[in-house]
Amino acid sequence: MPSSKSPVVGERYRKRHEDEDDTIASWGHDNPAFVGVTEEGEATASPQTSSRSSTHDAAVHTISVSPQTGKGHALPEKVLSLKQNTPELPKDKRSQQRETPKEDIHSSEEEGKSAVAPQVVASVLAALTHVALGTIIGLPGVILPQLTDRHSSDLYLGINQVALFGSLIHIGGIFGSMVGGVLNVHVGQRITLLISMPMTLVLWVALFFTNAVWLLLFLRTLLGAVQGLVGAASGNYVVEISQKDIRGRLTGFTDTGRQVGFLLVYIVGSLDLTWREVMLVCGCVTAIPPFIGFLFMPDSPRWLVTKGRLDEARKALSFFRGPHYNCQLEYDDIIHQFEQTTNNKMGFMDQLHQMREPSVFRRLVFLVFLMVAVQFTGNMSIATYVVPIFQATNSNMNSYTSAILIGGIRVVGTVISQLVVDRMSRRFMLIGPCLACTATLLTLGGYFCAQNQGLDISNIGWLPLTALMVYTPFVCIIQAAITILRAEILPTSIRAFSAAIVYVFFFTGMFVATFTFPAMVATIGEYGAFWSYAAACLLIALVVGHILPDTSGLSLEQIDDLFRYGKKHILQSVDQKISSPKIP
Known part of the structure; x- marks a missing residue:
């Protein structure tokens, strides 16, 4: 041992x-x-x-x-x-x-104590890239009422075009993830983000000037491709620069940024602005600040090790840990884990071969299941069609105000997940919220079922908003936990490439969920759609309870050993560390 x-x-x-x-x-x-x-x-x-x-x-x-x-x-x-x-x-x-x-x-x-500030600054910059993702995904929820107004002199979208407008960004995300996987391996996460942010701004400006429906849909697809570039790169960057005792909270910054993006676009969309002006504001606010910030950040030390740039890796690790912290042992562990898992072979075929190893392949299949199943918890469908959903409730409450409340609760829920992520097991962070989401979605579906049956529900018009206000923080915790697991349980040597594969399934699931939601509402009604999402939440809780070990409090190298050799190996290693004398 x-x-x-x-x-x-x-x-x-x-x-x-x-x-x-x-x-x-x-x-x-x-x-x-x-x-x-x-x-x-x-x-x-x-x-x-x-x-x-x-x-x-x-x-x-x-x-x-x-x-x-x-x-x-x-x-x-x-x-x-x-x-x-x-x-x-x-x-x-x-x-x-x-x-x-x-x-x-x-x-x-x-x-010596590790400096936290450099890690926090880098994580905030990564979170700003996810603010852009939140605005991209949440945009249809606030501008579709304008685009579906038959009396408008601007562009008009039919029902099929509405479904495409809400979902085509995820088709673009599939291709963006594949390209992003190559970029992450060869140029690193930081450079990938520096490439993505100017592209995002250019596409937002192009959407502002578009004058044809087909061009509007095409540009949304390209914007989704940039979303694919950003998704895996920013998450991997934060995980690889963070020390283990605060990694969960820092990784949660990206989820918080995405929820802030939803809130931002809901607020801007509720103002007296045209849909074109909403796009222009979102582009300028979300693309420029992270681009400037990443110009002054180093690359991930773990990625630098995979490229053999060891001196730069040591300097980068020292930058993120501060001048008063001896990072030698952490640096040595990164080197050893890389050598142990790859034998210094980092070619494309070598990474594919490593992903076929039983312990790695099981992790990959589990992550693919989570990434697809989480899309059918209703999270993306509600975020994409939030205003039309509230309009369908026939409640007296303003739909845009309700959307802003949900956007604010999304941020609060993600912040709560950051506060508890390093204090509770990853299993509990998934199982408990999944069960809570199951209950709230069943309640929301019951409201729409009663409405469909013609029952008098005027005295419970508050129920849909209340149910979604309870549902939203729990689904944000689920999303945060899955984001952390996606970055944690994959080996460092293949994290960039395998994350791209996982995100292909992630965006495929998002496309299917958001594209089919209007069709589900038309065929089985709102209640059928939300009850289906409740069943998906329950399925995730059952699978996680059966498969997932707890990874909280472990370094990335220890997590890899946990999946390769089991919990007993980790416990014995800890015992040896406690009992062994210091190395002279």
Whole structure:
């Protein structure tokens, strides 16, 4: 059973002690400035590296070697030359370095605290990209009344065109996900987002000037393709830059951003603006700020490791953890996990082969099920057709005001999920809210059923809004939990590519759910549609309760081991970590 300590670190220290009588250990530095050799054959850190001692004390402490190696070989000529040309350090300095206590070597790791601010800033920027997604998805919910007005002098959409206007963005999302998978692998998540944001703005402006229905639908499809580029890239970026104890909350930022996007478009749509002006406002507000912010962010350290850019990966990890945190062990664990799962092979066929491994394939199938099933919980259909749904209730309450209330509760529900995500198991975050959504959707369906039967429901006109106000925060928690699981349970080595595959099914499910909702209402009524969504919520709860282990509080590397080797392996690793002495 492997130790919980990084095998990379353990191997490094074992190798150092085996070879300390054979050569001078320079810890991978070819530059002679990193090592000073005294006349007695002692290798010590040179003054040029003193500024690095806060984060690399364990790498530059004194190592004693003899002029002749233990095997009878002379010191290398490079070292002898270095010995002759390097000025001797004062004796008291050499003694001070030789007597450095082991406790000081670990003081940076034990006492240093990781900086949270850089991780929060990067997560907020990723969340801003999801504000754009929320406005894209929620747009039909507030402008369809204008586009379906027969007396309007502007563009008019028939019933089939309404279904396409609400759902074609998800067809575009399928192609965007496939292209995004390639971009995420080759240029990284940050560059993918920097490419996507200007494209989003251009498409919003083009929608403002469109003068034909077919062009309106085509541009919506292209906007959906950009949505596919952004979806996986932003989620993966946040997961890979976050430390494990706050990863759940930071990942929830993207979901909060998406809900803020819904609220934004509902508010703008309720103003005295044309549908064209609504599009222009949404484009300018959501595309420009994240583009500027990501210009100043580094790439994900884990993605940099997959590309062999190790120096940049270390710098990126130091940026996100802060200058006072020793990130060496975390860096070593990332390297080891990557080497263990890929053997440094990252080609397209190698990733496909790795996805065929039983433990990885089971995770992929489970995620595909969740990504498709969650679309039939009613979340996207309600968000896309929120104003028409409230108009169908025949309630005295203003439909746009009701939509804004639902948008606000979406934000509140997602914020609540962030506050509890690292305090409760992922299983409970899915099972409990799914059962709550089942109850509320059955209630909403009952209201429409009573309306369809011609019963007097004038005294309960408040019920649809109340039911959706209860339903909305719970479905947002479900969405947040699935977003976290999607990013957590896939191995780092294939996360970018496999996430693209998962998002293909995600957008396929969104397209089917939003395209079929008008047809379901026309055939089985609103009550039949919402009761079907209630059944989907119940199915998710049953499957999650049977399959999903709890991943909260584990690092990405530990989660991978959990699915590969089981819970017993993780418990034994933790026991070894507690009982094992510190590595000198």
